[in-house]
Amino acid sequence: MKIAVLDDWAGAAREAADWSSLCAEVTVFRDPIPAADLVTVLAPFTVLCVMRERMPLSAALLNALPALRLVVTTGARNLAIDLAAAEARGIVVCGTQSRKTTTAELTLALILAQNRALGVNAAHLATGGFQAALGRDMAGLRIGLLASGRLGGRWRVWRRPLAPRSRPGRRT
Structure with a gap:
């Protein structure tokens, strides 16, 4: 399994979870990926971990990522993910719990x-x-x-x- 953690501007993702327990290859992207490179860079990943609305996941992008099976977003919802397109592709979308404070x-x-x-x-x-x-x-x-x-x-x-x-x- 290949996991991409996108837009981790603060560099906090590696310490926020025990990634070693997943038996996966985890790649953390601190800087935004240029739009022209998104499909090429993200194509090999089966899981995308996104930080709220930083990375829009449009129908076009989701359809261009054949290996993608799971999207995890910080917080309970993310308006930048095309949920209908993800559902049509069979991509599971879920969110983390968020503190309300x-x-x-x-x-x-x-x-x-x-x-x-x-x-x-x-x-x-x-x-x-x-x-x-x-x-x-x-x-x-x-x-x-x-x-x-x-x-x-x-x-x-x-x-x-x-x-x-x-x-x-x-x-x-």
Whole structure:
């Protein structure tokens, strides 16, 4: 069995799983494969492991990969995979479990980084400087929440220590 792990930009795939237990040849592609080379490069693989929507798997590409039998995507769904084409070819498509906190955590980190001017100050420190901009306290501020689904619910809990004056919005 030949497995291709595509678009592993962070170089985390080798440590994320015990690949040796699969008795397979695993090739990890950190950089995107040029579109003109996709069929040639991916043709020998029976399994593609894709990272969310980084690599579109169109009907044309799936049909051009005769050895392909399985596509595994990070997360429960991937809108970049033509599921009808995969089903028509008998290619199994499945996803991994995903933690439900990552997007809310990233949102929190970005809000804190913006308010504390972390990007500007980190760049300045990297060039030998010191503090270049002042941060802003969040105490007493309000945070507007535009989404209130599954992820928004997690965010509502986390924002309380930062902005206790936040008010829940109305559902429409």
